[in-house]
Amino acid sequence: RKEVEQDPGPFNVPEGATVAFNCTYSNSASQSFFWYRQDCRKEPKLLMSVYSSGNEDGRFTAQLNRASQYISLLIRDSKLSDSATYLCVVPRGINTGKLIFGQGTTLQVKP
Amino acid sequence: NAGVTQTPKFQVLKTGQSMTLQCAQDMNHNSMYWYRQDPGMGLRLIYYSASEGTTDKGEVPNGYNVSRLNKREFSLRLESAAPSQTSVYFCASLITSGANVLTFGAGSRLTVL
Numbered sequence: 621r622k623e624v625e626q627d628p629g630p631f632n633v634p635e636g637a638t639v640a641f642n643c644t645y646s647n648s649a650s651q652s653f654f655w656y657r658q659d660c661r662k663e664p665k666l667l668m669s670v671y672s673s674g675n676e677d678g679r680f681t682a683q684l685n686r687a688s689q690y691i692s693l694l695i696r697d698s699k700l701s702d703s704a705t706y707l708c709v710v711p712r713g714i715n716t717g718k719l720i721f722g723q724g725t726t727l728q729v730k731p
Numbered sequence: 732n733a734g735v736t737q738t739p740k741f742q743v744l745k746t747g748q749s750m751t752l753q754c755a756q757d758m759n760h761n762s763m764y765w766y767r768q769d770p771g772m773g774l775r776l777i778y779y780s781a782s783e784g785t786t787d788k789g790e791v792p793n794g795y796n797v798s799r800l801n802k803r804e805f806s807l808r809l810e811s812a813a814p815s816q817t818s819v820y821f822c823a824s825l826i827t828s829g830a831n832v833l834t835f836g837a838g839s840r841l842t843v844l
Binding site: 624626628654656661662663664665666669707709718719720721722723724 | 764766771772773774775776779787789790821832833835836837838
């Protein structure tokens with residue numbers, strides 16, 4: 621099993637739709653998790669951090685399910701500008717500084 | 732505020748040539764990283780440096796060497812480039828290994844013919 625695994629998509633949704641991505645991880649000791657956003661040919665940028673059960677920021681909600689070892693990202697009322705690749709990030713170990721990325725999920729929001 | 736600066740942005744090499752990718756950060760961060768990104772593979776960690784004077788292997792270190800020259804600079808060297816090393820390379824830094832929020836450079840696109 622890969623350390624961090626995501627469905628690559630692409631997810632094609634209309635504007636205004638609600639869409640959710642999952643990310644599974646193999647290290648049950650992981651304590652913190654992150655979602656990064658990457659636009660085409662650009663560097664990744666932090667979208668959200670998840671330290672406990674979940675986190676919400678406007679239209680974006682990240683949730684953590686420790687029992688099943690996955691995190692999810694929910695986007696409500698999708699905008700054209702949400703089109704990007706969303707990367708799940710899990711530290712390998714505690715305070716090791718080794719941050720492992722999933723392969724990314726591509727979202728395309730259409731008018 | 733430059734953040735993380737990588738050079739060069741683009742490079743074309745022939746198989747067997749060597750080159751060094753340079754990375755510098757001006758945020759006084761302790762930890763620095765080199766990732767490569769290939770289509771459908773996400774970002775894979777090549778090497779990282781938790782602090783000045785230390786380096787450690789990541790997921791895909793073969794064919795690469797690194798140098799943490801000082802706190803600001805972390806270079807990645809390809810001694811004998813191979814077509815399999817064609818990729819986009821990202822340098823990143825964070826304040827400390829417990830912080831976990833990476834700041835990335837703009838990327839270096841390398842093609843090996």
